[in-house]
Amino acid sequence: MVNDETVWELSVRREGQRARLDTVGDLDLDTAPKLLTEVVKQLDAGVTELVIDLTELAFIDSSGLGTLVGCWRRAQQAGATLIVANPNDDVSMTLEITGLDQILPIRDEKQAA
DSSP states (O other), X not given: OOOTTOOEEEEEEEETTEEEEEEEEEESTTTHHHHHHHHHHHHHTTOSEEEEEEEEEEEEOXXXXXXXXXXXXXXXXXXXXXXXXXXXXXXXXXXXXXXGGXXXXXXXXXXXX
């Protein structure tokens, strides 16, 4: 689980044309630009499939939500696929309340395994 002192961590695993971005902590006004910057970097490097894994995401605010949409739009413009994976119950509820669950491609990889 997320350590109370962890504000934000982002790790990237790249396999060929695919990249997986694992998030830990809070996706908010301070940290959202870091996610967008990494997504743009991966798209510029030729990635065609991006997975943003929210398994360890503790909190998301409106800035984080807007950034997820921005990442998805940039992926579309680049001809790439973006998947939001494994949101926890709180993040899932936020996505549902805002209607973003109807826009963003969300996958629960834990159930698919």
